[in-house]
Amino acid sequence: MMKILSLLNQTLIKALSTLGYPDKEIKLSPSKNPEFGDISTSLPLILSKELKINPMQIGEEIKKVINQSEAMIDNITVTNPGFINFKISSSYYYQVLSDILSNNSYGVNKYGNGQKANVEFVSANPTGPLTVGHGRNAVLGDTVANILEWNGYEVTREYYFNDAGRQMRILGESVQFRYMELIGKKSDFPEDGYEGLYIIEIAKLIIKKHGKALKINDPKFKDFAEESIFKDIKKSLLNIGIEFDRFSNEKSFYENGQIDKFLSEMKSKDLIYEKDGATWFRSTSLGKDQDRVYIKSSGEPTYRVPDTVYHQDKINRGYNLIIDIFGADHADTYPDVLIALEALGLKTDHIHVLLYQFVTLLRAGEKVKMSTRKANFVTMDELVEEVNSDVLRYFFVMRGMNSHLNFDLDLATDQSEKNPVYYLQYAHARICNIIKRYESLDNPILNSYDSSLLQHQSELRLLKKLEQFPQIIENSRTTLEPQTIATYLYETANNFHKFYSDCRVITEDVDLTESRISLIQAVKIVLGNGLAILGITAPERM
């Protein structure tokens, strides 16, 4: 069945052409106030400017030429200062109910049409455990990937890490220092070394596995540390339901020659030059306000080089859509990657960078400055243990990514009990319970029901909310903002709870009971699907 918004859109376009009015983009939105029907448009106000006709008059003209029954409209009103309001026929919403019940994946669409999308997220270098800060990135990325899947894309979840640079070298040296310390030998603690206790744990594991004979500068220190930390990172991610399809690393781009190839291409375009013993990217010639170092005088490339090559590689792999999830601290750096790629003649229109603002951690009302190096952090594992994966995932997604997220550690548990996620899950569990009760009364679930018995205001409101679900998913494709889904689910649960308190599902009235059972089954499907997108469980009981 055609969705009401497309139907109204078509109807209005037809009306405009009938009246000889100019073609305008038509904005339809849910009515703010029930007395304005279900859906409204300010089309007359927009037209009046150009037509120089009173908007109320335009509204009346449009109303006159619309075939109401064809567009499933019960009633049209035109209200000041120039809105057209549509009251949609309830038979439309009754039809929606059967649509939902006949389709367990209600809400998916084929927009992406199987196109390939790549979502790169987390991408934390394996220098320590994942922290609460990484959590926001992880949850946003996985949820965005889910959103794309529900919009018909084939999604690759990818994790990129730097394993060739300074950070990893220092990690190896830090482990080496602890190792030597443990076996009673002296060595230097590296400048900017990692101070966390986990470094000592890794050193102990090395002793267990390789004994005490390792010498200074043995590559095993770094390799073992990297491997060990990565194992933990993967475990932490799995803990909140996140699994990657692909890991990419910096080192491979050195080994396969892509870095050299990139540098020589840039050179041939005169986009790099030497100064003060370093190699610079001439980004000022591409509109930036300053040039950036590509290769330090030490001979080590800056992260910019492998990052650019990595993106080049992703482009070459042929994705139709490439998403990067970055913290706000990258806001200034990713454009350098894009302009370099464009300078090499590559298209970057399909690369979308999603920036999220940082999580502000509070402890006793004081801001906590997190640093992996200084071992001043709260790990994601600790947090999941204190709350749980569902609460954590909802927490990170319930605010817009442009908002700074305040996280008070002292209140974490308190807040978790009040976390809205339980409100959603409770609605789902409640439905399951009613259905179970219904079945236990020896009533078969029938496929026949008379949805037109659903006349109560709470029932219709709930149905209208369910009808919006596919549209919500469609919209989330363009915004890639998980929060809108969280908000929608909250409203749906809210409408269900109101329905529950207004209308008893299981009554002596067999026909009405069957209709209401169908209704709550539909709610269950929508809540379940929405929670699945957010990566949150939909419990049968709590």
Added chain:
RNA sequence: GCGCCCGUAGCUCAGCUGGAUAGAGCGUUAGAUUCCGGAUCUAAAGGUCGGAGGUUCGAAUCCUCUCGGGCGUACCA
């Protein structure tokens, strides 16, 4: 200094491709259970949308300026 993000109820935040009376949760106050799960529901109080200009029939939303906070402005990533 410059660039990006934010500033909306006591607190945490929605609403921001301009539309009708600016919404929710928490907290506060007052209510609801002979009945499918009270982790629920109902109601009240609470606002010069940081401030000042401007554009418009219409601005929380767009523009300019300004104040306050975060982030960046590395030969760190």
